[in-house]
Amino acid sequence: MSAANQQPLLSVRDLKVHFPIYGGVLRKQVGTVKAVDGVSFDLAPGEVLGLVGESGSGKTTVGRAISNILRAMSPDVVLGGEATINHEGQTAQLNDLKRSEMLPWRAKVQMIFQDPFSSLNPRMTVQQLIERPMELHLDLSSAERKERVAYLLDRVGLQPEYAERYPHEFSGGQRQRIGIARALSTNPTLIIADEPVSALDVSVQAQVINLMAELREEFGLTYLFVAHDLAIVYHIADRIAVMYLGDIVEIGSADQVYNDPKHPYTRALLSSVPQPDPRHDTSGRIRLEGDIPSPLAKPSGCGFRTRCPIAKDSCAEEAPEWLELGEGRGVGCPHTSEL
Amino acid sequence: MSDIQNNEASDAPAEAPLSVLQRRWKKFKTLKRGWYSFQILVFLYLASFLLPFLVSSDALCVRYQGEWHFPVFGGYHQARDFGQDQVGEVSWRDLQEQYYFESEDDFVLLPPYPYNPLENLLHESNLKGQPPHAPNAYHILGTDDRGRDVFARLIYGFRTSITFALGVIIISYIIGMTVGACFGYFSGRVDFWGQRLVEIWSGLPFLYTIIIISSIVKPGMWLLILLLALFRWVGISFYMRGEFYREKSKDYVAAAIAQGESHRSIMFRHILPNGLTPVISFAPFAVVVTISSLVSLDYLGFGLPAPTPSWGELVNQGLENITAWHLVFFPLSALFITLLLVVFIGEAVREAFDPKVFSRLR
Numbered sequence: 107m108s109a110a111n112q113q114p115l116l117s118v119r120d121l122k123v124h125f126p127i128y129g130g131v132l133r134k135q136v137g138t139v140k141a142v143d144g145v146s147f148d149l150a151p152g153e154v155l156g157l158v159g160e161s162g163s164g165k166t167t168v169g170r171a172i173s174n175i176l177r178a179m180s181p182d183v184v185l186g187g188e189a190t191i192n193h194e195g196q197t198a199q200l201n202d203l204k205r206s207e208m209l210p211w212r213a214k215v216q217m218i219f220q221d222p223f224s225s226l227n228p229r230m231t232v233q234q235l236i237e238r239p240m241e242l243h244l245d246l247s248s249a250e251r252k253e254r255v256a257y258l259l260d261r262v263g264l265q266p267e268y269a270e271r272y273p274h275e276f277s278g279g280q281r282q283r284i285g286i287a288r289a290l291s292t293n294p295t296l297i298i299a300d301e302p303v304s305a306l307d308v309s310v311q312a313q314v315i316n317l318m319a320e321l322r323e324e325f326g327l328t329y330l331f332v333a334h335d336l337a338i339v340y341h342i343a344d345r346i347a348v349m350y351l352g353d354i355v356e357i358g359s360a361d362q363v364y365n366d367p368k369h370p371y372t373r374a375l376l377s378s379v380p381q382p383d384p385r386h387d388t389s390g391r392i393r394l395e396g397d398i399p400s401p402l403a404k405p406s407g408c409g410f411r412t413r414c415p416i417a418k419d420s421c422a423e424e425a426p427e428w429l430e431l432g433e434g435r436g437v438g439c440p441h442t443s444e445l
Numbered sequence: 446m447s448d449i450q451n452n453e454a455s456d457a458p459a460e461a462p463l464s465v466l467q468r469r470w471k472k473f474k475t476l477k478r479g480w481y482s483f484q485i486l487v488f489l490y491l492a493s494f495l496l497p498f499l500v501s502s503d504a505l506c507v508r509y510q511g512e513w514h515f516p517v518f519g520g521y522h523q524a525r526d527f528g529q530d531q532v533g534e535v536s537w538r539d540l541q542e543q544y545y546f547e548s549e550d551d552f553v554l555l556p557p558y559p560y561n562p563l564e565n566l567l568h569e570s571n572l573k574g575q576p577p578h579a580p581n582a583y584h585i586l587g588t589d590d591r592g593r594d595v596f597a598r599l600i601y602g603f604r605t606s607i608t609f610a611l612g613v614i615i616i617s618y619i620i621g622m623t624v625g626a627c628f629g630y631f632s633g634r635v636d637f638w639g640q641r642l643v644e645i646w647s648g649l650p651f652l653y654t655i656i657i658i659s660s661i662v663k664p665g666m667w668l669l670i671l672l673l674a675l676f677r678w679v680g681i682s683f684y685m686r687g688e689f690y691r692e693k694s695k696d697y698v699a700a701a702i703a704q705g706e707s708h709r710s711i712m713f714r715h716i717l718p719n720g721l722t723p724v725i726s727f728a729p730f731a732v733v734v735t736i737s738s739l740v741s742l743d744y745l746g747f748g749l750p751a752p753t754p755s756w757g758e759l760v761n762q763g764l765e766n767i768t769a770w771h772l773v774f775f776p777l778s779a780l781f782i783t784l785l786l787v788v789f790i791g792e793a794v795r796e797a798f799d800p801k802v803f804s805r806l807r
Contacts, residue, residue, distance in 0.1 A: 133637065175702040179693065181633040212705030225696035229465060229718040239704040271462045288700070 114148035122186030143352040156343030213243035213292035220301040222281035226273040233269040258287040279310035351409035358435035368437040479793020482786040493604035502561035504537040560594040562754040567592040598754040610735040616674035621681030629689025688720030729791030
């Protein structure tokens with residue numbers, strides 16, 4: 107928040123991720139899944155941006171496009187727009203780099219994954235898992251690497267003696283800690299956390315979130331924190347961006363978005379957050395009808411109009427205007443005053 | 446908070462952690478039938494490399510007029526140099542008899558079974574009448590229709606069969622795993638067009654190709670291994686492709702990409718160890734198939750060149766001399782027992798790799 111005037115660490119402009127769909131004997135392109143369709147945001151150094159949205163909104167894809175692993179995993183993908191990273195005077199266009207040009211940035215941009223069970227290679231010991239990125243990026247002797255693995259394990263709250271064990275010997279929370287230690291091993295500046303706690307028990311979620319907050323202070327990290335749980339994002343994020351069907355519909359500081367939502371979708375999302383008080387009045391709760399539309403056949407105009415309580419005829423005709431509300435606040439709905 | 450976490454893991458057994466493969470090996474050893482079959486086959490195969498010392502017509506060691514000779518290590522030994530009055534090479538069995546009667550100091554030490562798989566025994570005094578001869582005390586499994594010792598041929602044929610099967614499997618697995626890994630990993634266009642090429646390749650009729658090639662060159666053992674491997678890799682490439690497609694979508698591959706690993710490193714260091722299950726569980730059955738195909742090729746006459754001791758050739762002789770029971774019974778029993786042992790191994794390997802037993806590892 108405080109760093110709003112600085113040059114952003116990561117600046118994403120009009121990011122598009124389209125997956126072509128092939129069909130028939132001749133493998134002609136029969137359609138396009140517009141998973142992400144024109145997303146823009148800035149991420150200041152040291153900031154935590156929470157990216158929220160329901161399943162299928164493209165939030166995970168944004169993280170994977172920025173970390174440049176999408177292109178390697180699905181060669182057909184069409185990437186558009188820019189994701190620029192600024193670090194120590196160096197600038198790079200992440201989604202445009204060749205493999206060899208990307209290599210030095212790999213150390214700076216690391217990921218934490220959602221599923222702690224599939225994100226650790228079951229055939230590698232903890233030592234090998236955490237050591238491998240160091241072998242690739244840091245010039246350390248094997249004794250120094252071993253020392254650093256022990257240090258990182260200690261730092262994420264695991265005993266250094268666990269280094270020789272295999273991932274299946276750990277619980278979900280412990281595995282996620284190993285994943286965090288692996289992400290930290292190359293001294294990154296930007297960490298893309300892809301729903302890092304969604305797969306964990308609620309009691310463990312809080313531990314991991316607090317650990318991530320501690321590590322942010324200690325290592326000066328910047329997080330792009332992808333999640334679908336608004337309460338968790340509110341707890342850790344400085345700013346929140348809400349995604350719906352491949353677009354950002356609202357962005358602003360965590361307080362503003364959480365306490366004064368401007369977009370009808372954000373309102374619906376917030377009113378769906380469970381309240382611990384059983385006597386809490388749920389009559390005013392906004393219930394959305396139906397499912398998120400398929401990104402294969404997006405509605406014309408505003409993507410949210412099919413489920414929007416204040417939709418008008420004009421919403422079907424053209425894409426909604428983006429309203430800048432000042433202080434980095436923005437909302438993708440021109441009728442927001444009617445809420 | 447970390448104390449709660451740590452206590453949880455310290456409940457795990459205190460012994461050294463085992464990798465998944467180590468656990469499966471341990472499990473395999475508990476499956477007695479497969480484990481004993483494995484031990485028997487490995488012992489027999491390793492012992493078969495000592496065959497020149499066990500089953501051979503060359504003497505192990507000879508003492509003649511105060512000098513020591515070791516014919517088992519090769520070299521040409523003229524009959525006259527050892528006091529035999531015949532032209533050409535020494536007959537060590539005759540020489541042993543000769544020294545036994547004539548000399549006190551000279552002697553010949555023969556291997557335990559002093560017959561060669563290639564030598565013609567028609568002049569032997571202990572064989573009467575026309576070949577094939579029925580088993581007797583000297584030739585425990587009798588002789589074939591050219592008067593060669595069946596036991597010697599069977600036991601050398603065992604070594605040939607297993608070497609052949611291992612050769613074919615190693616080469617075809619290397620090709621098949623690499624090709625399948627590339628298709629599965631790179632997917633997209635590489636996979637689509639690669640698969641079409643593989644389909645064309647697998648449409649080539651194997652037997653005709655072998656017949657045509659053997660009409661041009663007489664295939665030796667290694668050419669035959671290579672040819673068979675070139676036709677056998679297709680199956681395993683499909684399994685590898687499937688494994689790579691499945692494993693590729695898992696997050697640990699995304700993590701490897703995010704770490705900046707090279708394609709080759711991701712394929713062979715990260716994905717391959719997780720995709721080995723079908724490959725390893727199919728290997729014993731591939732041994733069965735390969736041994737059988739060598740037998741059938743030899744049987745049809747397109748296999749190993751003529752004097753090579755091979756099981757298919759023996760089975761063929763059994764068919765031609767159906768009345769000589771030992772030529773039918775012994776080669777087929779040897780084939781049956783070997784294949785049975787390999788199937789037992791395969792069964793145990795499959796069970797050891799069954800994900801249901803180790804479901805928490807997956």
